[in-house]
Amino acid sequence: MRISFFLKRAVLNFLRNKYNNFSSIVNVAVVSFFSILILFVIENAIEFVDRLVSENSAVIVLKDSATLEDIKGVEEIVSKQKGIERYRYISPTHAYEELKNAFGLSAEVADLKPERLLPPLFELKFSRYMEREDFERLKMQLSQNIAFQEMRVNLDLIILSFKFKEYSIYFKGIIIFIVCISSFYILSNTIGLNLNNNRREEIELIELLGGDSLDIKIPYIVEGIIVVSIGFLLGLFIAFGCFITVLPYISKMLHFGVFSFTPVVVKSIDVVFVYLVLVISGFFGVVKFINRFIEGLYEEGN
Amino acid sequence: MIRAFHIYKYYQKGQVALVDINLRIEKGDFLFITGPSGAGKTTLLKLIYLREFPSSGQLLIEDKNVLHLKRKELEELRRHIGVVFQDFKLIPYLTVYENVALPLYINKEPEYRVRQRVFSALDYVGLVHKTSKFPLQLSGGEQQRIGIARAIVRNPTLLVADEPTGNLDYERAIEIMDMLLDMNTRGATVIVATHNLEIIKRYNKNTVYLKEGRIEER
Numbered sequence: 335m336r337i338s339f340f341l342k343r344a345v346l347n348f349l350r351n352k353y354n355n356f357s358s359i360v361n362v363a364v365v366s367f368f369s370i371l372i373l374f375v376i377e378n379a380i381e382f383v384d385r386l387v388s389e390n391s392a393v394i395v396l397k398d399s400a401t402l403e404d405i406k407g408v409e410e411i412v413s414k415q416k417g418i419e420r421y422r423y424i425s426p427t428h429a430y431e432e433l434k435n436a437f438g439l440s441a442e443v444a445d446l447k448p449e450r451l452l453p454p455l456f457e458l459k460f461s462r463y464m465e466r467e468d469f470e471r472l473k474m475q476l477s478q479n480i481a482f483q484e485m486r487v488n489l490d491l492i493i494l495s496f497k498f499k500e501y502s503i504y505f506k507g508i509i510i511f512i513v514c515i516s517s518f519y520i521l522s523n524t525i526g527l528n529l530n531n532n533r534r535e536e537i538e539l540i541e542l543l544g545g546d547s548l549d550i551k552i553p554y555i556v557e558g559i560i561v562v563s564i565g566f567l568l569g570l571f572i573a574f575g576c577f578i579t580v581l582p583y584i585s586k587m588l589h590f591g592v593f594s595f596t597p598v599v600v601k602s603i604d605v606v607f608v609y610l611v612l613v614i615s616g617f618f619g620v621v622k623f624i625n626r627f628i629e630g631l632y633e634e635g636n
Numbered sequence: 637m638i639r640a641f642h643i644y645k646y647y648q649k650g651q652v653a654l655v656d657i658n659l660r661i662e663k664g665d666f667l668f669i670t671g672p673s674g675a676g677k678t679t680l681l682k683l684i685y686l687r688e689f690p691s692s693g694q695l696l697i698e699d700k701n702v703l704h705l706k707r708k709e710l711e712e713l714r715r716h717i718g719v720v721f722q723d724f725k726l727i728p729y730l731t732v733y734e735n736v737a738l739p740l741y742i743n744k745e746p747e748y749r750v751r752q753r754v755f756s757a758l759d760y761v762g763l764v765h766k767t768s769k770f771p772l773q774l775s776g777g778e779q780q781r782i783g784i785a786r787a788i789v790r791n792p793t794l795l796v797a798d799e800p801t802g803n804l805d806y807e808r809a810i811e812i813m814d815m816l817l818d819m820n821t822r823g824a825t826v827i828v829a830t831h832n833l834e835i836i837k838r839y840n841k842n843t844v845y846l847k848e849g850r851i852e853e854r
Contacts (some may be wrong), residue, residue: 339734339741346729532728539725542687544715545742546708 344556350527358524362565365516370573384462392487393457404481417464466496514615522619558620643693653679666820671846677829679832688792726771733767757785777808
């Protein structure tokens with residue numbers, strides 16, 4: 335009952351200050367809209383690059399002199415490696431048979447053995463979860479194997495993917511930082527504006543009745559959460575709408591292909607994360623303001 | 637109950653509100669504090685109901701030095717004090733019931749006890765039929781009775797009233813004063829600040845006269 339009483343106070347106060355709160359809701363919605371939209375675009379770009387990488391395959395070429403033991407050694411490295419979806423060993427004989435079937439080549443004419451014509455090799459297919467560390471470890475372990483000759487891979491694409499992932503973390507960090515600061519100050523200012531004379535007296539009264547810190551802050555914290563939640567849902571709704579309608583429309587209009595085959599990925603974890611950051615930093619914004627206000631009550635009096 | 641030793645109160649602007657106040661109020665006393673406007677009545681009451689603190693001197697309430705209280709102790713002590721204000725200080729968007737229940741919610745009392753005590757307090761002030769009204773739907777006298785119900789709902793050991801009759805006509809003022817006197821006969825220590833000499837004369841209780849922040853001997 336006590337909780338419902340304090341919640342009721344929060345809701346009533348929210349409604350009594352609806353104009354201030356509405357402007358804050360719009361501010362939170364704008365911050366949410368841009369942050370979610372940018373995060374959606376980043377996630378999709380990562381997804382796009384990951385798919386390109388996962389379509390890419392690498393070939394590990396071994397020396398002609400590689401023994402069965404060397405080949406087993408390489409297979410052990412490859413099989414234990416993270417970020418490799420699948421691999422297969424292609425022996426010279428097997429490769430020769432395939433070539434022969436495909437092109438009608440015949441080594442017997444030149445009296446050559448298949449292993450002198452083709453080196454033993456492994457064909458790898460990377461998974462989309464291949465990280466830079468995994469790739470570097472694979473290269474290092476292979477280079478230590480005496481049978482290893484070279485790895486043929488589209489390095490540019492892989493390096494681009496790694497760089498992109500690294501930069502996307504910084505981008506996300508910047509977005510979250512902006513969300514954090516915005517929420518803190520939006521809510522701090524909202525509560526500041528909402529603290530009209532009646533509510534100042536209310537805080538003073540609750541203090542005089544022996545109310546603790548929570549008795550004073552809960553209604554304001556709840557009010558802040560209401561503002562953040564409505565603003566966030568509004569921003570999310572518009573961002574999601576934009577993402578599934580406006581972006582494909584723009585790409586169609588501009589004939590800008592990169593948008594058209596960008597897969598639509600909505601990572602709910604990002605959305606939840608933005609909401610949590612909004613709530614947590616908003617919470618601190620409210621608490622900081624109320625603390626300052628309570629301190630001010632005593633400074634005025636003394 | 638209350639001991640004040642050489643209390644001084646200054647404000648930041650250099651204004652002196654109280655000068656060398658010495659007081660001894662025993663448990664169960666009824667005391668008027670009077671004096672002209674600006675004499676320091678409200679400041680002295682604010683020190684007693686722990687809204688402000690002395691600039692120097694020692695103030696002991698229930699044997700606790702208010703200057704040495706920790707936050708939790710301060711909250712606990714405030715819960716033993718009922719305060720009645722001249723301007724009532726009712727929360728306008730809460731019903732009469734909720735306004736009176738507020739101190740009990742702060743005390744974290746269970747709902748059945750809240751209900752029991754709120755109805756008992758409202759019955760005492762004769763407003764049990766107005767539980768669902770909002771303060772602004774009531775007259776000044778009724779609002780002050782709600783203020784009293786809120787102050788007594790926790791059975792405080794100390795009841796402090798700052799000009800409780802200031803906004804009321806004589807008849808309503810007598811009603812309110814009778815209630816405060818009745819609370820005193822039930823064991824509460826009552827301190828009333830008023831500039832209404834007629835009321836002081838009528839009730840013939842101990843009185844402290846303040847002038848320019850000092851206690852004046854009469």
